[in-house]
Amino acid sequence: MPKDTGIGASTKRREDVRFLTGRGVYTDDLSLFGQAHAVMVRSTVAHGRIVSIDTSAVESMPGVLAVFTGEDFKDVGGNPAGWLINSRDGTPMREPKRPVLAHGKVRHVGDAYAAVIAESYAQAKDAAQVLSDATEIEELPAIVDMKAAAADASNRVHDEIPDNICFDWGWIEDNRAAVDAAMKAAPHVVTLELTNNRLVPNAMEPRASIGEYFPGTGDYKLTTTSQNPHLTRLLICAFVMGIPENKLQVVAPDVGGGFGSKIYHYGEEALVLAAAKRLGRPVRWTAERTESFLSDAHGRDHVTKIELGCTKEGDILAIRTETYANVGAYLSNFSTATPTFLHGTLMAGPYKVPHVYVNVKTVFTNTAPVDAYRGAGRPEATYSIERVVDKMCRELGLDPFEVRRRNLLTPDQFPYTTPVGLVYDTGNYQATLDKAVDLADVAGFEARRAESAKRGKLRGMGLSTWIEACGIAPSHLVGVLGARVGLYDAATVRVNATGTISVMTGAHSHGQGHETVFPQIVAEKLGIPASSVEIVHGDTAKIPFGMGSYGSRSLAVAGSAMDRAIDKIIAKGKKIAAHMLEAAEGDITFADGKFSVAGTDKAKTFGEIAFSAYVPHNYPLETLEPGLEETAFYDPANFTYPAGAYICEVEVDEGTGKVDVVAFTCADDFGNVMNPMIVEGQVHGGVGQGIGQAVLESTSYDENGQLLTGSYMDYAMPRADDVPFYTVDHSCSTPCTHNPLGVKGCGEAGAIGSPPAVVNAVIDALQRGGHSHVTHIDMPVSPNRVWQAMNA
Amino acid sequence: MTKVTMTVNGKSVSAEAEGRTLLVNYLREGLGLTGTHVGCDTSQCGACVVHVDGKAVKSCTVFAMDVAGSEVRTIEGMANADGSLGVVQQAFQDHHGLQCGFCTPGMVMTTAALLANNPKPTEAEVRHELEGNICRCTGYHNIVKAVLAASGQDAGAMAAE
Numbered sequence: 001m002p003k004d005t006g007i008g009a010s011t012k013r014r015e016d017v018r019f020l021t022g023r024g025v026y027t028d029d030l031s032l033f034g035q036a037h038a039v040m041v042r043s044t045v046a047h048g049r050i051v052s053i054d055t056s057a058v059e060s061m062p063g064v065l066a067v068f069t070g071e072d073f074k075d076v077g078g079n080p081a082g083w084l085i086n087s088r089d090g091t092p093m094r095e096p097k098r099p100v101l102a103h104g105k106v107r108h109v110g111d112a113y114a115a116v117i118a119e120s121y122a123q124a125k126d127a128a129q130v131l132s133d134a135t136e137i138e139e140l141p142a143i144v145d146m147k148a149a150a151a152d153a154s155n156r157v158h159d160e161i162p163d164n165i166c167f168d169w170g171w172i173e174d175n176r177a178a179v180d181a182a183m184k185a186a187p188h189v190v191t192l193e194l195t196n197n198r199l200v201p202n203a204m205e206p207r208a209s210i211g212e213y214f215p216g217t218g219d220y221k222l223t224t225t226s227q228n229p230h231l232t233r234l235l236i237c238a239f240v241m242g243i244p245e246n247k248l249q250v251v252a253p254d255v256g257g258g259f260g261s262k263i264y265h266y267g268e269e270a271l272v273l274a275a276a277k278r279l280g281r282p283v284r285w286t287a288e289r290t291e292s293f294l295s296d297a298h299g300r301d302h303v304t305k306i307e308l309g310c311t312k313e314g315d316i317l318a319i320r321t322e323t324y325a326n327v328g329a330y331l332s333n334f335s336t337a338t339p340t341f342l343h344g345t346l347m348a349g350p351y352k353v354p355h356v357y358v359n360v361k362t363v364f365t366n367t368a369p370v371d372a373y374r375g376a377g378r379p380e381a382t383y384s385i386e387r388v389v390d391k392m393c394r395e396l397g398l399d400p401f402e403v404r405r406r407n408l409l410t411p412d413q414f415p416y417t418t419p420v421g422l423v424y425d426t427g428n429y430q431a432t433l434d435k436a437v438d439l440a441d442v443a444g445f446e447a448r449r450a451e452s453a454k455r456g457k458l459r460g461m462g463l464s465t466w467i468e469a470c471g472i473a474p475s476h477l478v479g480v481l482g483a484r485v486g487l488y489d490a491a492t493v494r495v496n497a498t499g500t501i502s503v504m505t506g507a508h509s510h511g512q513g514h515e516t517v518f519p520q521i522v523a524e525k526l527g528i529p530a531s532s533v534e535i536v537h538g539d540t541a542k543i544p545f546g547m548g549s550y551g552s553r554s555l556a557v558a559g560s561a562m563d564r565a566i567d568k569i570i571a572k573g574k575k576i577a578a579h580m581l582e583a584a585e586g587d588i589t590f591a592d593g594k595f596s597v598a599g600t601d602k603a604k605t606f607g608e609i610a611f612s613a614y615v616p617h618n619y620p621l622e623t624l625e626p627g628l629e630e631t632a633f634y635d636p637a638n639f640t641y642p643a644g645a646y647i648c649e650v651e652v653d654e655g656t657g658k659v660d661v662v663a664f665t666c667a668d669d670f671g672n673v674m675n676p677m678i679v680e681g682q683v684h685g686g687v688g689q690g691i692g693q694a695v696l697e698s699t700s701y702d703e704n705g706q707l708l709t710g711s712y713m714d715y716a717m718p719r720a721d722d723v724p725f726y727t728v729d730h731s732c733s734t735p736c737t738h739n740p741l742g743v744k745g746c747g748e749a750g751a752i753g754s755p756p757a758v759v760n761a762v763i764d765a766l767q768r769g770g771h772s773h774v775t776h777i778d779m780p781v782s783p784n785r786v787w788q789a790m791n792a
Numbered sequence: 793m794t795k796v797t798m799t800v801n802g803k804s805v806s807a808e809a810e811g812r813t814l815l816v817n818y819l820r821e822g823l824g825l826t827g828t829h830v831g832c833d834t835s836q837c838g839a840c841v842v843h844v845d846g847k848a849v850k851s852c853t854v855f856a857m858d859v860a861g862s863e864v865r866t867i868e869g870m871a872n873a874d875g876s877l878g879v880v881q882q883a884f885q886d887h888h889g890l891q892c893g894f895c896t897p898g899m900v901m902t903t904a905a906l907l908a909n910n911p912k913p914t915e916a917e918v919r920h921e922l923e924g925n926i927c928r929c930t931g932y933h934n935i936v937k938a939v940l941a942a943s944g945q946d947a948g949a950m951a952a953e
């Protein structure tokens with residue numbers, strides 16, 4: 001019988017009620033007295049020198065209150081990269097300044113170089129168009145192709161960076177010679193060149209920010225679409241504007257999805273604060289969808305050559321990769337970590353691979369900045385590995401299921417130190433593979449293939465066995481690797497006098513359901529109803545300093561902090577109970593919401609203890625402070641390592657090349673599961689995005705750096721009729737060994753594991769259908785590409 | 793600016809609007825009904841779907857003035873009279889058919905109109921009818937289940953989980 005409350009229950013989400021009745025409050029829903037509207041003026045060319053901006057053209061237009069250009073911000077700081085990466089030769093990465101508004105040069109279509117503030121949105125929009133027309137920009141040749149950018153020292157995105165290379169990173173450089181030798185000695189080497197297509201994250205809520213300034217106190221307030229309000233505050237205060245951190249409150253209210261794109265600080269946030277101060281009025285800005293396409297941080301965009309050395313029986317001996325990773329025109333906050341430590345460290349996959357070497361060259365181009373998008377580096381690694389393993393099977397005539405079984409790590413090998421610097425704590429990869437094979441009815445595939453063939457469709461099946469490292473991250477480790485922040489999180493558990501509980505968490509919920517899941521854990525641990533627990537998040541004035549939600553870290557890191565804080569509450573409660581019950585503290589036990597004297601029927605309820613803490617009439621005041629509120633900061637000892645096996649079935653229309661994903665099965669290991677309904681929903685969403693990447697989504701810049709896919713008319717988002725029902729399972733659980741809840745991240749799994757399963761299925765369909773010359777098709781496997789491949 | 797009057801969620805309302813004011817902006821800014829969302833600028837995403845005279849309409853596609861005098865229903869008018877969730881809303885909660893909630897008002901409005909026209913849709917019909925509503929969170933699995941459940945069908949069996 002499934003539980004209906006507490007840990008492991010599929011409790012329905014309490015936040016749904018406000019979202020389903022139109023009472024959610026997203027940033028753009030707020031309306032403030034006296035507010036003015038900002039519209040950004042964005043470059044229409046990919047690369048150019050700003051010759052002149054004639055602000056007088058708009059200053060007398062109706063409703064215009066102020067105009068800002070890069071000149072207004074030239075003396076303040078820039079938006080920094082969060083990780084310092086060194087090149088193979090030990091030199092630090094090149095880190096150009098990223099100003100609030102472009103100054104001197106524009107570097108991508110959509111690069112904002114000015115902003116107009118007006119009484120109404122329509123007036124600001126009208127004036128922004130006039131200002132755009134009144135601006136002279138000398139167009140320079142656009143730098144779009146990564147390899148060409150690296151080869152041509154004469155044309156530079158940043159004048160001070162000669163070859164457009166940010167860094168040339170080797171992981172692990174000391175192992176390179178051994179890997180080269182192993183590759184040379186391998187009986188068989190498989191080579192694959194592939195592209196991991198650039199994606200636009202496309203959270204359904206466009207970015208929005210409202211700045212306020214209170215001259216009476218000198219305080220600022222920023223309401224913004226952020227996954228991590230404290231990080232945004234830190235970046236704005238310490239790096240960009242020089243505001244004392246205590247003078248800026250950042251609030252991220254209901255946020256309509258993030259997927260990485262709302263981790264980062266963007267210039268518009270600083271702009272609305274500066275404008276609010278100058279005008280003495282709230283200033284708001286909301287992106288149009290096209291602005292989101294042009295200026296949100298994009299994802300992926302790797303070009304990789306991967307080589308795999310193996311025996312003729314399919315034992316993997318060595319993996320070597322060379323990747324060009326596009327960072328776009330500027331370094332977004334996580335952009336240097338994504339292609340390196342979130343990618344290279346995963347390149348052993350879930351396999352016993354003795355030798356691995358990863359090289360990544362990161363290149364500036366005249367395109368939107370590229371940064372972490374759901375999975376962030378790990379989908380790129382997984383796609384490369386799972387595609388090359390599949391190619392190995394085809395070249396050697398081996399069964400892809402059996403080859404995985406030969407190479408997967410076995411449960412007795414944990415903890416396992418990989419050749420790329422991670423220590424996997426636990427797992428049972430064979431179990432998830434067996435489960436997926438069972439659930440997907442692999443044995444029945446031939447019959448389904450024959451049925452598809454009767455309808456004129458080529459059917460194929462693809463497999464992916466994946467692992468990832470998430471729950472970022474141990475601070476001491478990321479510090480060694482170049483992170484400029486710690487990656488702990490924090491929670492304050494405040495027991496109110498009447499026994500209800502407020503939990504202030506550093507995690508931010510923008511779809512994940514923290515308001516439901518976190519109380520389930522509190523309720524279970526304290527033996528009280530979940531309805532007595534309130535989760536407070538997203539406001540730097542209310543919550544302890546935390547690093548926010550991304551990288552599947554909310555539960556593993558912030559949830560662990562909450563767990564620790566609850567333990568402190570229980571420990572203090574025992575002291576209070578010992579006094580009230582006139583017993584030794586060591587004799588007090590806590591279970592089912594009661595503090596009891598062991599071996600007796602003497603007990604106090606949790607509510608009685610809470611009341612006593614706040615009305616301390618019978619209380620050990622000489623040794624114990626009143627009140628019942630505890631904070632814990634939790635720094636994880638390791639990443640968590642969710643893993644799984646995904647099986648995809650596709651049908652390919654031989655006449656048109658159209659791919660239909662007809663079945664998708666996931667068997668995942670997420671450790672202990674707090675709310676199965678929500679975990680399954682996370683997998684569904686990730687797989688939907690992964691199918692989108694594999695089949696539909698393409699971000700296309702032309703040779704002039706114009707974004708050809710700048711709206712939903714041109715960028716193919718997955719829709720309801722593009723995907724099937726998914727079969728998901730998380731019963732093969734090996735609890736995480738190092739966090740108190742035994743949980744592993746689940747938010748990115750679907751997006752990491754699914755793209756190679758889809759592409760492997762398409763290649764399988766074509767191979768079985770007689771197109772044996774087709775060994776690879778780049779994503780998205782669009783009808784055009786599939787048809788061209790079949791008919792090559 | 794002209795005063796534009798219509799009936800919204802059963803009440804006669806009026807607010808100032810320019811000729812270029814879209815229905816969605818009239819609802820959000822003129823009436824403060826912010827449950828209807830703007831997710832794109834090309835009438836693709838469906839976050840702004842409302843009912844105009846009983847039909848599902850993308851409110852970013854029509855001018856407020858063009859629907860003066862009409863009966864408009866928004867997400868704020870979908871709960872039961874006692875404030876409890878309506879059938880479609882309840883199905884979305886029961887089947888976890890929403891995550892961030894941003895596309896949800898449009899999904900609920902589209903679903904209500906869909907079921908009014910086709911009370912027992914097949915899975916394929918549901919997926920086809922939802923083609924004009926984009927969700928980035930759910931992979932559509934639980935949305936399709938919620939719609940089937942709202943139609944009184946056994947969504948769990950149809951999803952073959």
